[in-house]
Amino acid sequence: MTTDYFLTRKLSGLGESPISPTSPTNPQALRSNPLAAKVTSVLSASYADSDVRDALGLLDKRGVENNAETRRQLRLDVQKEVIESNGDIIREFGRVAEQLKRIGLTIASLNEGCEEMKKHIQSAHQETAPVLQEASELMKQKNQVESKQQLLKAFNTHFVMSDNDIASLTSTAEPVDDKFFSVLARAKKIQNDCEILLGTENQRLGLEIMEQTSKNLNGAFQKLYRWIQREFKTLNLENPQISSSIRRALRVLAERPSLFQSCLDFFAEAREHVLSDAFYTALTGTSVTGEEDRSVKPIELVAHDTLRYVGDMLAWTHSATVSEREALEVLFISEGDEIAKGIQAGRENEPWNRIAEDEEGASSFDGLKALNELVDRDVAGVARVLRQRIGQVIQTHEETIMAYRIANLLNFYRVTFSKLLGDDSVLLDSLTNLEESALKQFRALMRDHVAGLQADTQVSPADLGPPDFLQDGLKQLTAIMKTYETSFTSIDTREKDFQPILAEAFDPFMKASGSISEDFETPESEIFAINCLLAARNILAPFDFTTGRVTKIQENIEDHATRLIEHQYSFFRNNSALQPLIQALAPLSDSREDLKSIRNMETFQPDTLTQASQTLDDFLPSALMDAMENLKHLQSSKLAREITEEAAERFCDDFEQVEEKLIAADEIWEQEQEQSEGTTAEGVSLRELFPRTSGEIRVLLS
Structure with a gap:
């Protein structure tokens, strides 16, 4: 519509009919007519320009009609509007300037306020800087104090024991229970950890804590020592369920070797009295106080035979010793070497004891040896009674075989107790002395017996057989050898140990027989000697511990047989008239x-x-x-035949x-x-x- 408006206006002004913009024109006419040139330039202009398009759009909005008045006023209107718009802008800018002026004043006032505030801030900063610095220092101090508080709390928790713990550790009114041992373990740990404190520059704290802890530990061990002593008074070793608390207490008390040894001494003394009283009851059927025990068969009344009397006493002692050992094994070595470790630790904690032990040549703790020593001390009272009773039996008995049987029985139990208690014990020494006493009594009785037979040794038997005293002696020797065969003598030393018995119970009879044979002429003396030797060999041969003596007897028999062969040989030569021929x-x-x-x-x-x-x-x-x-009197027909055949x-x-x-x-x-x-x-x-x-x-x- 705008395009049509401009075209209509131009054409009507020129008085020309409308022409197409594309219709051909005369270039010369255009050059001669400025209006045409202007129109041409307008028509040749591009309406696609955004400014033109906006201007046309503005005209359309204003509703301008395309007429002469409008065309004349358009420029003026536009300029008027521009002027009015400029005036409005100026007025607005004036108001803006007023506002900016007020803002400037405000800004200046604010700047002054800021400067003032800055000055106040600088002044306040100068005044508060020391306070802030002091507050910072106080915060640092606060952090340090808190760290120290935490450290002190941890230190007190680890190194300082509460009053309740100390009371549980040292007060005799408190029981010896798990809490006691727990607190005791903590106290020992505190004592060990004090070594770290002693490594610092300031050792005072460590020394004070260690002193206090050592005092508490000493009180605890004294309390434990007294508690164990009270328990030992009522302890029943025959009860297989021995209190585990006692075993635990003993393992702990071992860390104080002196207290532990005192406790063992007290226990050994108490057990010695108990076993001595029990042995007296077993012997007599009544207790030490005179009360009769009907459940016991008195050994002195039941054992009428002397050997059984001695055997019953030794059997009771062995049974009591085995029971005592088994019970003490539960107490002292049932759980490994804990006591040995405790004693070793105690020696390290008590250097004065360790120095004394080193001077005495003491070695490390041997649990088995200590157990044997304790059991031996427990039965020491029984050993004294046993030595007295058996010693009386030995001295008052006059039978040779019985004396040896008692000695052999003592040897059996001596070997048994040596395996049970070791070689170093009071009971073993007592049995050894009793065995020697019995053997001494045996030798004395044997010598008296041999001396009493001296008159009979001069009687020459008519049949050249062994004399009666030799047969009695060999019979007695047989009983002795049967007794010795049941002994526990070592196989390696069995024959050697029996040689003294042969010297007392065999050699005197053989020597007396040899004296009789000297009264005979050959061949009677050789026959008599061989008969005695054969009787002795037949008695000794069944036993393995007389092999050497049997060999010597056989050699003697062969020597005498050789002389008999020589006699028979002479008999053949002389009675056959061959002797003169042989000599010639x-x-x-x-x-x-x-x-x-x-x-x-x-x-x-x-x-x-x-x-x-x-x-x-x-x-x-x-x-x-x-x-x-x-050779008719030779009691071995086989030997007689062999001798005669050889001759x-x-x-x-x-x-x-x-x-x-x-x-x-x-x-x-x-x-x-x-x-x-x-x-x-x-x-x-x-x-x-x-x-x-x-x-x-x-x-x-x-």
């Missing part, structure tokens, strides 16, 4: 000259040799029986040598006869005069 041929060798000289000897002359042959023939049929008759064998060997010499001599004689000029032989051969052969002799003597 003994110096000769096997040379031709010596063999040739045999026929010239007087022993080998025909008459003499014929007589010897006749004597031999008369002897041989009964020779073996006559020889056995010589006969030697006789046959000698006869064989004589036979060989005679044959050799006859051969030389025959050779000489053949070489002589005569044809008739002079004399007879020696074999014709002495025809027996060695084979015949062996057959007759076999």
Whole structure:
């Protein structure tokens, strides 16, 4: 619509019909007509410009009509509006200037106020700076105090014990319970931790705390010591359920070796009285106070036999010792080496005791050894009564075998107690002394017995058998050896330990028998000696601890048997008339000259040799029986036969040598006869005069 308005106005002003903007125009006309040029420039202008488009849009809004009046007034109206708008702007800016002036005044006033405030602030800052600095220092001090308070609280919690804890630790009115041991453990930890405080520059605090803690610990251990003593008075060791609190208290008290040892001494003394009273009750059936105990069979009334009386007392002692040891094992070493650790710790805490122990050569604590020593001290009273009773039995008894049986029984229990209590104990020493006393009594009785038999040793038995006193002695020795066989003597020293018994109970009888054999002539003395030795060997052989002595006896038997063989051999040679022949041929060798000289000897002359042959023939049929008759009193027929056979064998060997010499001599004689000029032989051969052969002799003597 705006475009149409401008076109209509221009064309109407020119008085021309409207033309198209695109219709061709005459360029010359345009140049000559300024209006046309102006129109052309207007028409050629682009209405797409934003300013033009905005202007046209503004005209449309104002509702301007396209007429001459409007066109004349438009510029003026526009300028008027511009002037009015400028005036409005100026008025507004004036008001703005007024406002800005007031703002400037306000700002200036504010600046003055700010300067004033700044001055006040600077003045206040100068005045409050020391206060702030002091407050900062106070805050730092406050933080330090709080840190110290926390440190003090932690220190008090760790190092300072409360009054209740101290009362529980040292007051005898408080029980010894878990709280006591807990507080005690804390006190010991405080004492150990005080070493850290002693490492600082200021040691006063550590020394004061350690002094107080040590005082509390000493009071606690004294309280524990007295409590254990009270408990020991009523403690029943026969009860398998022994209080665990006592075991715990003993392990803790071990940290004070002096108190622990005093407690053990008190306990050992109390147990010694208890066991001594119990042993007296077991012996008599009544208590020390005279009250009868019907549940007990008195040993003195029940054991009528002496050996049983001694055995019952030793058996009771062994039973009591085993029970005591088992009970004390529960108390002292049932839970490892806690007591040993406690005593070691106590030695470290008590250097004066450690120095004394080092001077005495004390080693580390041995729980088993300490247990053995305590048990031995507990039964020391029983050992004294036992030594007195058994000593009386030994001194008043006059039977040899019984004395040895008592000694062997004591040996058995001595070995048993050595395994139970070790080698160093009062009870073991008592048993050793009693055993020696019993053996001494045995030796004295044996010597008296041997002395009483001196008159009987001169009587020579007719059958050459062992005399009665030897048989009695061997019977007694058998009983002794059976008793010794049941002893606990070590296998390695078993035979050696029995040699003193043989010296007392065997050698005197054998020596007396040897004295009797000296009164006999050979072969009776050898037969008697062999009979005595055989009886002794048969008694000793079944026992393994007499092997050496049996070997010596066998050697003696063989020596005597050798002499009997020699006697039998002489019997064969002399009674067979072979002895002269053997003696005559003994110096000769096997040379031709010596063999040739045999026929010239007087022993080998025909008459003499014929007589010897006749004597031999008369002897041989009964020779073996006559020889056995010589040994008829020998109690071992086997040995007699062996002796006779050995002698006969030697006789046959000698006869064989004589036979060989005679044959050799006859051969030389025959050779000489053949070489002589005569044809008739002079004399007879020696074999014709002495025809027996060695084979015949062996057959007759076999």
